[in-house]
Amino acid sequence: MKKVFLTVLSLLLVLSMLVGCTKANKEPIILSTTTSTQDSGLLDFLLPIFTEDTGIEVKTVAVGTGKALQMGRDGEADILLVHAKSDELTFVDEGHGTERHDVMYNDYILVGPADDTLGLKAQFPNDIVGGLKAISENGAIFVSRGDDSGTHKKELSIWKVAEIEPKGDWYLSAGAGMGEVLRIASEKQGYTISDRATYLSQKDNLDLEIIIEGDNNLFNQYGIIPVNPDKNDNINHEGAMEFMNWMISEKGQALIKEFGVEEFGQSLFTPNAN
């Protein structure tokens, strides 16, 4: 009995190794990106098509923008897809990346409890600064990403515009990805700033409504940057360039526009490569 079990087990192990090895026509690339592209499902939609087109497998590491850029600096990723434009430009200026292209943008929204106790939706439908001021003055719960991600940086920049230092018992710093933060906000019936894509893809599981949208402060540009191949010998620059060119090609851009239309009736990301 034991022998049979062991044989089956070792066969399974060997089999799983073989499965792992197949379909490796070209070297895979490591894409370091933000949690929002992963949580919204955009990558799950795009990457299989890219792999089919080019035979290159993409290994995604979804982290905060801060960590994604750090991975680029350390040469641990082949290409970055992130959204913190000024940091990205510095990254390229310092020689960590070879070039940078706009890929698409999405927008942020302030979401909150359906009953919206503060009445923000009525008072500030398109004014995020006014909304945040009201939240802090009333001490309503606000959940922050608190993870140094692009979304977190965006949130902090808006607090800055509002001239408020977010601090106190009402301001919860979660140190987590967007999906998790939305769940915390929903459980605690608080407010949070989310990218539209992640919110829409998870809205069925949340007790949250869109409260504020359409403010100029809430737009968000994504850029793609191949990592400088001089960092180490393991960087797959060719694959990275192929991925970049595919993303900004007509086909890639059309697919980005298509994503989400069927399910949510609207595009979650707007392509704007030039």
Next chain:
Amino acid sequence: MDYIFQGFIEALKLLISFDPEVFKIIILSLFVSTTATILASLIFIPIGIYLGLKKFRGKRIISRIIYTSMSVPSVIVGLVVAILLSRRGPLGHLDIMYTPKAMIIAQTLLVIPLILGLTYNLAKNRGTIIEKVAFTLGGNSIDSIILIIRELKVDILVNVATSFSRAISEVGAVMIVGGNIKGHTRVITTTISMMNSMGDYPMAIALGIILLIISFGINSFIYSYSQED
């Protein structure tokens, strides 16, 4: 490579200066895991001894179930507790998701199989003789459980320490039900995990050092007693 060295220096600075944020995290970790271990121990050590001693039909199957559940992954425990406690879940009205209470519940559930299994095994192998003594002296089964706890207290303590070390070092369950909220539900393991995803190493290293010290402490305690046998 410089950032590793820098990380260590910064970590030591945080520890030596008694950085309030770091110590709040450490204290919450100790509080949650200690409470969970005590709760699980108080209830399940007696049950483990009772089941270990008693002879009944299907004991082999019970043994199997207990032993297999000892290795239940912490994320599964976290997931189950999260489903139960979330607002739309059956216990949602308690409103304790993303609080230390939820973390204690999850870790208690996590260590219950461990403490139960270890005690069960101990009682099965070494308890019967003590039970006979208790009966010979005219005690009932409750007396025998008390006597066994007294006689095997060192071994039981080692089991409790093992369970505690499982609780304090797990990250899956507390991450899911606690949410890693700064100043509220942030513990050592979840902070380390978060700091890594932020690419910010000093605090992660500082907490890593503390966690290592705690687990070394516990394990050297376990080892020193198991040497006596």
